[in-house]
Amino acid sequence: MPDFLRTVPPGDDRERLTCPDCGFVAYENPKIVVGSVVSEGGRILLCRRAIEPRRGFWTLPAGYMEMAETVEEGARREAWEEARARIALDGVLAVYSIARIGQVQVIFRAGFESPGFEAGPESLEVRLFGWDEIPWEEVAFPSVHWALRHWREREGRPLAAPATNPPDDPRGSRPPPRQAGL
Amino acid sequence: MPDFLRTVPPGDDRERLTCPDCGFVAYENPKIVVGSVVSEGGRILLCRRAIEPRRGFWTLPAGYMEMAETVEEGARREAWEEARARIALDGVLAVYSIARIGQVQVIFRAGFESPGFEAGPESLEVRLFGWDEIPWEEVAFPSVHWALRHWREREGRPLAAPATNPPDDPRGSRPPPRQAGL
Numbered sequence A, B: 001m002p003d004f005l006r007t008v009p010p011g012d013d014r015e016r017l018t019c020p021d022c023g024f025v026a027y028e029n030p031k032i033v034v035g036s037v038v039s040e041g042g043r044i045l046l047c048r049r050a051i052e053p054r055r056g057f058w059t060l061p062a063g064y065m066e067m068a069e070t071v072e073e074g075a076r077r078e079a080w081e082e083a084r085a086r087i088a089l090d091g092v093l094a095v096y097s098i099a100r101i102g103q104v105q106v107i108f109r110a111g112f113e114s115p116g117f118e119a120g121p122e123s124l125e126v127r128l129f130g131w132d133e134i135p136w137e138e139v140a141f142p143s144v145h146w147a148l149r150h151w152r153e154r155e156g157r158p159l160a161a162p163a164t165n166p167p168d169d170p171r172g173s174r175p176p177p178r179q180a181g182l
C-alpha cells in the first residue's frame, strides 16, 4: 500500500488521506462502538480480554458496529460474540465520545434474554461480578469505569437521558488507567 | 480509482472492499450523523436544504460527525454551519439507526445559546416553525419526522431514555417520503 497524502479533495473543505496512485480518498470517520452493561440480580457481566489492547483486563461486551445493522443489533451481536450471552436491551444508558481516537460509544442497559454465558473467542474469561467484587484496578478502559458508574446511579430505576462523558474528561482525552500488575 | 474487490482480509472474518492494485482495505463503517432539535418558545428551527439529496426539503441542523470531535461538538458545529446558530444542548433526545445505509443518528434536544440564525452555505432558508406550521409534506427524511415527533412527546419535560427507531421501521429501511410537489 502506497503512502497516502493529505490533500483537500475537490468539493471538500478539509484535508483527507488520498492515495497518490489510484486517487482513492480514505475518508476517516469516527467509529461507533456498541456495547452493554448486562446485569442479573445486581451482578454485572464482564469479559476478560483475550486480545490487545489491554489483554487480560476486564471490559464490557462491546465492539465496533458493522454495516447494515442497527445499534441494537450490534450490541446484541457483541454480547454473543464476546460472552455467548443472549441479551435483552432495556435502553441507551450512555453515549460517550473518545475524540482522541475518533470513537463514539453507544452503551445499553441490558439483562439476559435467556440464561447462560461463556467466553467467546475474544475473551479469556467471562464472569458476573457483584458491585463490590468488580476488579477496578483491572478494568480495561476509562469508559468502562464511566459506564459502570452510570449504571450504578440508575440501578433499579427507569433510564433517564443518557449519560455523556464525565465533566472531568469531556473529550475522552485521558489515556487508559495505569496498567495494574497482572 | 480501480474497481475494489470483495475479499476477506487476513485476520478478518468478513468480506471487505479491497483495492487490487495497492491492497488498501476500504473498511466500511457505519457513519455517525449528529444533529439537534433546536427550539425556542415552542417553535422549532428547520433548514431548507440547498444540496442533494432532497434539495428544497426541510431538515434539522445535522450532518456527519468529523474526526477529533465529540458528538456534542459535532452537533454544535452543524447548527453553526447550516443555520448560523449558537446552540446549547440539553441532552440526547434520540439515537436512530438507518441500517440500509449504515448510519447512526445521535439527535440532541437544544435551545439557543445566543439569539439569531441565518442560512449557512448548505441551506436555502432557515426558519422557526410552530408545531402546527411544520411543512410535514416537505420534510426531507423519515428520521426528521421521528425526531420531531419524539421532541413533541417530551416537550416541556425532562428527557427520558432516548427514543430509538419507531416500531414500524425498526431498521430504518423505509425510503424517504414521496417527493412533494415543490
Ligand SMILES: [Zn+2]
Pocket: A002, A019, A020, A021, A022, A023, A024, B019, B021, B022, B024
Ligand atoms: Zn491506491
Ligand SMILES: [Zn+2]
Pocket: A019, A021, A022, A024, B002, B019, B020, B021, B022, B023, B024
Ligand atoms: Zn488502490
